[in-house]
Amino acid sequence: MTDISSTTSGLLTREAQHTLQRHRDILQDYSQEFKKTQNNLRSRREREELLQAVRGEIDSSKTALNRRMDLYMKEHDHIKASERLVDEQIAIAIETKENLVNQRFAFKKIQSRVNDITSRFPALNNLISKINVKKRKDSIIIGTVIGTCIFLLMMYSLR
Numbered sequence: 004m005t006d007i008s009s010t011t012s013g014l015l016t017r018e019a020q021h022t023l024q025r026h027r028d029i030l031q032d033y034s035q036e037f038k039k040t041q042n043n044l045r046s047r048r049e050r051e052e053l054l055q056a057v058r059g060e061i062d063s064s065k066t067a068l069n070r071r072m073d074l075y076m077k078e079h080d081h082i083k084a085s086e087r088l089v090d091e092q093i094a095i096a097i098e099t100k101e102n103l104v105n106q107r108f109a110f111k112k113i114q115s116r117v118n119d120i121t122s123r124f125p126a127l128n129n130l131i132s133k134i135n136v137k138k139r140k141d142s143i144i145i146g147t148v149i150g151t152c153i154f155l156l157m158m159y160s161l162r
Contacts, residue, residue, distance in 0.1 A: 121128040 121131065
């Protein structure tokens with residue numbers, strides 16, 4: 004438009020020159036407004052890109068934090084489970100101890116009754132001691148027989 008106006012400036016009338024000048028001013032205003040709008044759009048786009056980058060960093064830090072929290076929660080659950088298992092083992096040990104104490108009292112009671120019976124009946128005590136002597140003799144004889152058999156087997160295997 005500026006090319007046309009400069010080449011035809013001598014040929015145009017005053018009214019046409021005024022119209023042409025008016026159109027130049029409007030073109031200049033629109034060009035300035037276009038550049039201003041273009042700059043605004045560019046700055047908004049840059050701002051959006053910057054905000055997207057910041058949002059991405061925030062989201063990645065949140066996911067890293069969430070992963071870390073998940074790991075901590077899993078570790079906490081494992082510790083709780085281990086603690087529960089240890090508590091169960093302690094309860095079993097306490098119960099076993101109580102059962103052993105009860106058995107000890109029962110055996111003490113039985114031993115005291117047997118002692119009472121043997122003290123009342125000396126013949127019974129004599130009989131029990133003879134039975135024990137017989138058991139010892141039998142154990143010695145069986146041990147000797149087994150030892151002799153093993154010795155003979157070793158002698159046989161070495162030949």
